[in-house]
Amino acid sequence: MIQTQPSVQDIERSLIKGYRRYIWRPFTRAINEFEMVTDGDKIAVAISGGKDSLTLAKCFQELRRHGKMHFDLEFIAMDPGYIPEKRRLLEIDCDALGIPVKIHDSNIFEASQTMDAQNPCYLCARMRRGNLYAKARELGCNKLALGHHFDDVIETVLLNVLFGANYKTMMPKLRSANFEGLELIRPLYYVREASVKNFVAHAGIEPLDCACVVSANKEEGSMRAYIKGLIQQIEKKNPNVGISILRSAQNVELGAVLEYKDKQGERTSFLDNY
Numbered sequence: 513m514i515q516t517q518p519s520v521q522d523i524e525r526s527l528i529k530g531y532r533r534y535i536w537r538p539f540t541r542a543i544n545e546f547e548m549v550t551d552g553d554k555i556a557v558a559i560s561g562g563k564d565s566l567t568l569a570k571c572f573q574e575l576r577r578h579g580k581m582h583f584d585l586e587f588i589a590m591d592p593g594y595i596p597e598k599r600r601l602l603e604i605d606c607d608a609l610g611i612p613v614k615i616h617d618s619n620i621f622e623a624s625q626t627m628d629a630q631n632p633c634y635l636c637a638r639m640r641r642g643n644l645y646a647k648a649r650e651l652g653c654n655k656l657a658l659g660h661h662f663d664d665v666i667e668t669v670l671l672n673v674l675f676g677a678n679y680k681t682m683m684p685k686l687r688s689a690n691f692e693g694l695e696l697i698r699p700l701y702y703v704r705e706a707s708v709k710n711f712v713a714h715a716g717i718e719p720l721d722c723a724c725v726v727s728a729n730k731e732e733g734s735m736r737a738y739i740k741g742l743i744q745q746i747e748k749k750n751p752n753v754g755i756s757i758l759r760s761a762q763n764v765e766l767g768a769v770l771e772y773k774d775k776q777g778e779r780t781s782f783l784d785n786y
């Protein structure tokens with residue numbers, strides 16, 4: 513439902529005032545703690561049109577305006593083959609939020625379905641990432657910022673443990689293996705999804721939700737929804753469970769695991785040094 517539209521200035525003010533505690537501070541904390549931005553950077557902010565990336569774009573605009581660092585921004589959106597209404601909504605939202613987005617076309621929806629009709633989502637995600645890196649490079653950027661948030665991070669940890677039989681977190685930043693010199697950053701790392709939802713509703717924006725024409729990522733989607741529900745259940749007993757899951761990635765004791773893999777995939781068993 514589209515609500516009364518506040519002005520861009522009102523939205524920007526609310527981000528650093530009303531949402532200071534829940535969005536602005538955790539955003540700047542992640543930027544500083546993980547050293548995500550340095551002077552001279554040119555950052556491509558990837559906008560899918562969803563609530564998270566729209567919020568991320570506003571955070572970056574405010575950081576450039578109020579922060580001490582000097583950096584450039586590009587706002588990029590890849591149209592993977594959205595239906596015209598979705599494409600239009602993306603344009604309307606960016607316009608209402610004062611985000612000068614550059615939209616480029618691709619046929620990723622169609623290509624991933626043609627190449628792997630059974631499981632197009634995996635391919636689609638990989639092609640999407642590659643496409644965004646390539647666009648960022650074309651625009652002379654050295655960083656690509658994505659809208660993943662705190663809940664994405666902790667859900668990923670549990671998805672990996674409960675369904676993937678591995679312990680892996682989503683990293684706040686990483687170097688691209690295929691695009692040398694490009695880094696991926698996730699500045700909403702400490703921002704809760706609920707806060708993003710509130711902010712976007714307050715801004716009177718109707719974000720794109722699932723714009724996928726396949727909607728075949730049901731399995732991934734339903735597992736993630738299940739994990740989300742699970743975390744909400746546990747939060748009733750332990751409101752800090754989310755932080756606990758996040759912190760678990762900072763407290764891994766190598767002396768108390770059976771085996772671990774290093775960056776090259778080399779395995780070490782506890783028996784090797786017993």
Ligand SMILES: Nc1ncnc2c1ncn2[C@@H]1O[C@H](COP(=O)(O)OP(=O)(O)OP(=O)(O)O)[C@@H](O)[C@H]1O
Binds near residue numbers: 557560564644660
């Ligand atoms: N078509 C796209 N164009 C540009 N960036 C994209 C696109 N799709 C995804 N991204 C980037 O990748 C991130 C993660 O994608 P994902 O599909 O998980 O998010 P989403 O649920 O579609 O949208 P959002 O994260 O914006 O709410 C997005 O936050 C955004 O930064």
